[in-house]
Amino acid sequence: MIGTAERKRKRAGRGQDLTNKIAETKSFLGKVWVLAKPYFLKSEERGLALTLIGVILAMNFFLVWMSKNLNTWNRDFFTAMQEKDATTFWNLLWSVESFESLFFSFTGLVIVYIVIAVYRLWLTQFLTIRWRRWLTDVYYGDWLRDRTYYRMELSHTGTDNPEQRIEQDVNSFTSRTLSIVLGLISEVATLVTFTVVLWNLSGSITLPVLGGIEVPAYMFWTAILYAILGSYLTYLVGRRLVQVNFALERYNADFRYRMIRTRENAESIALYGGEPQERSKLREAFGRIYETWWQYMTLYKRLTWLTVFYAQVASIFPLVMQAPRYFSGEIAFGVLTQTAGAFAQVQGSLSWFVDNFDVLADWKAVVDRLTGFGETMEEARAQQKDGGLVVQPHDGRDLRIDGVEVRLPNGAPLLHGVDLTIPPGSRLVLQGPSGSGKTTLFRVLAGLWPFGSGQIRTPGGAEVLFVPQKPYMPVGSLREALLYPRTTELGDDEALREALTLCRLEHLTTRLDESANWSMSLSPGEQQRLAFARALLLAPDWLFLDEATSALDPATEERMYRTVIERLPHASIISIAHRPSVTGFHRGRLVIDKEAGTVAEKPLDPSEGGTT
Numbered sequence: 001m002i003g004t005a006e007r008k009r010k011r012a013g014r015g016q017d018l019t020n021k022i023a024e025t026k027s028f029l030g031k032v033w034v035l036a037k038p039y040f041l042k043s044e045e046r047g048l049a050l051t052l053i054g055v056i057l058a059m060n061f062f063l064v065w066m067s068k069n070l071n072t073w074n075r076d077f078f079t080a081m082q083e084k085d086a087t088t089f090w091n092l093l094w095s096v097e098s099f100e101s102l103f104f105s106f107t108g109l110v111i112v113y114i115v116i117a118v119y120r121l122w123l124t125q126f127l128t129i130r131w132r133r134w135l136t137d138v139y140y141g142d143w144l145r146d147r148t149y150y151r152m153e154l155s156h157t158g159t160d161n162p163e164q165r166i167e168q169d170v171n172s173f174t175s176r177t178l179s180i181v182l183g184l185i186s187e188v189a190t191l192v193t194f195t196v197v198l199w200n201l202s203g204s205i206t207l208p209v210l211g212g213i214e215v216p217a218y219m220f221w222t223a224i225l226y227a228i229l230g231s232y233l234t235y236l237v238g239r240r241l242v243q244v245n246f247a248l249e250r251y252n253a254d255f256r257y258r259m260i261r262t263r264e265n266a267e268s269i270a271l272y273g274g275e276p277q278e279r280s281k282l283r284e285a286f287g288r289i290y291e292t293w294w295q296y297m298t299l300y301k302r303l304t305w306l307t308v309f310y311a312q313v314a315s316i317f318p319l320v321m322q323a324p325r326y327f328s329g330e331i332a333f334g335v336l337t338q339t340a341g342a343f344a345q346v347q348g349s350l351s352w353f354v355d356n357f358d359v360l361a362d363w364k365a366v367v368d369r370l371t372g373f374g375e376t377m378e379e380a381r382a383q384q385k386d387g388g389l390v391v392q393p394h395d396g397r398d399l400r401i402d403g404v405e406v407r408l409p410n411g412a413p414l415l416h417g418v419d420l421t422i423p424p425g426s427r428l429v430l431q432g433p434s435g436s437g438k439t440t441l442f443r444v445l446a447g448l449w450p451f452g453s454g455q456i457r458t459p460g461g462a463e464v465l466f467v468p469q470k471p472y473m474p475v476g477s478l479r480e481a482l483l484y485p486r487t488t489e490l491g492d493d494e495a496l497r498e499a500l501t502l503c504r505l506e507h508l509t510t511r512l513d514e515s516a517n518w519s520m521s522l523s524p525g526e527q528q529r530l531a532f533a534r535a536l537l538l539a540p541d542w543l544f545l546d547e548a549t550s551a552l553d554p555a556t557e558e559r560m561y562r563t564v565i566e567r568l569p570h571a572s573i574i575s576i577a578h579r580p581s582v583t584g585f586h587r588g589r590l591v592i593d594k595e596a597g598t599v600a601e602k603p604l605d606p607s608e609g610g611t612t
Contacts, residue, residue, distance in 0.1 A: 079334030227350030388453025
């Protein structure tokens with residue numbers, strides 16, 4: 001009874017495993033369809049894409065037909081050699097007397113086959129790059145839309161290395177999907193075509209059991225059994241490669257990202273003398289690659305043992321199986337080689353899984369990474385939509401903050417009961433101790449912070465510019481850096497030079513069209529002055545300055561504020577600053593009480609001397 005129960009339990013377990021594998025396969029194919037359907041069925045390029053698919057498939061089918069002709073040619077050629085028929089031998093090699101013979105002589109077959117194969121590859125590559133361009137645009141568009149890139153990092157739901165997902169994984173997905181799908185269709189066509197050939201050539205065999213059982217077309221059934229056995233063994237040996245491939249790509253991307261971070265923060269690291277710490281972190285990151293690569297090597301070695309053995313045996317197996325019929329004189333040498341060729345085609349088609357297992361493993365990892373990236377972006381956007389903080393424009397010209405509660409990502413309260421109405425033309429300084437939420441309040445006003453509740457009504461149609469303590473400097477020309485984020489207007493050279501001069505950057509006026517990594521080329525003080533020049537050129541209606549003069553000396557700081565006030569007389573200016581000297585350039589102040597979590601508008605202290 002115990003043995004029976006155990007067998008039932010094992011059968012149930014195997015049945016459940018099979019059910020799980022089927023469900024996993026359906027889920028995976030569903031992911032592939034979700035990624036591929038928009039381009040081929042909904043995009044503006046769907047007509048061209050489907051046409052290219054049709055042409056490539058037609059070429060595949062034509063090449064299968066050509067392979068069948070080569071198989072027939074192979075029979076006639078070796079039969080001519082066996083019979084020492086020189087005339088037939090040379091005709092089969094060179095004769096191209098008519099259009100029809102073009103497809104039955106070696107010369108014609110090879111020429112046509114090469115032309116079709118070359119253009120099939122070219123059209124496949126053409127479709128691949130167009131699909132990649134379209135899908136890449138979708139992914140980086142979604143990543144940038146609604147500031148998703150920021151929200152993913154803010155909420156700590158960010159997919160590791162999004163730049164790898166967009167660049168490397170999209171490339172791998174498009175190329176491998178076309179290669180695998182078109183290759184599989186081609187193999188199915190090959191299987192159907194050469195099954196007929198092999199069935200007709202195989203003959204029959206009598207098995208010495210139960211008084212003799214005749215098996216028709218035994219070479220065909222042998223090919224099926226051989227391929228099934230090889231596919232099953234390959235799956236058992238190589239199934240862990242999927243997880244290892246996934247981990248290896250992730251660790252490689254982490255290693256690259258750490259080096260990018262080192263390059264981006266080269267000056268800070270150099271000033272700290274942080275090279276030993278960076279070396280330690282890089283060694284740790286590469287250590288994960290090293291350990292995972294050893295797992296990959298071990299698994300791939302096992303898989304290679306099997307696949308190489310499988311391929312080598314397959315090359316001689318059909319000849320051994322047909323040798324008795326050849327030696328008995330039942331078939332000619334040409335028929336023997338034709339049968340071996342047909343067996344190889346059928347067995348190769350049935351063994352497609354064996355030959356492509358490592359590619360399939362990597363493809364599955366790529367699909368999982370891309371779908372995971374897409375789901376993470378959706379979660380980040382949903383988090384913003386589900387948040388209680390609403391930022392929307394209204395018809396008035398003032399800035400209204402009504403009943404705003406601000407929380408940290410972990411849910412802890414930061415500010416509450418914030419009710420303010422700031423009229424246009426205001427100049428306010430936002431004050432409070434470190435960690436009280438000054439910069440976070442700016443993020444709320446910019447629509448970046450999703451954690452909280454309440455409503456912010458911004459003046460409709462107004463130009464708003466936020467200037468952080470460390471301004472962003474795009475890699476490119478100085479002109480582009482000055483006008484960022486404006487991209488369609490390059491600006492008047494005289495206006496650009498005037499803005500640079502007003503902000504004490506005269507030495508840069510001759511470098512407008514010079515391209516450089518300005519965050520590395522300019523000092524922190526120069527970058528902050530360039531941010532003020534940018535504000536003069538963009539002329540916003542509302543200007544928010546977050547410690548925007550922290551790297552400047554008092555005299556330069558005064559010059560920057562006075563210039564902005566004089567050149568943008570109607571702009572509303574709200575500043576975050578710790579220095580008392582900044583307060584004098586404002587007419588009022590907003591004070592954050594860190595303990596109470598409140599924000600109150602208060603007049604300036606007369607000793608601070610607010611400007612008019």
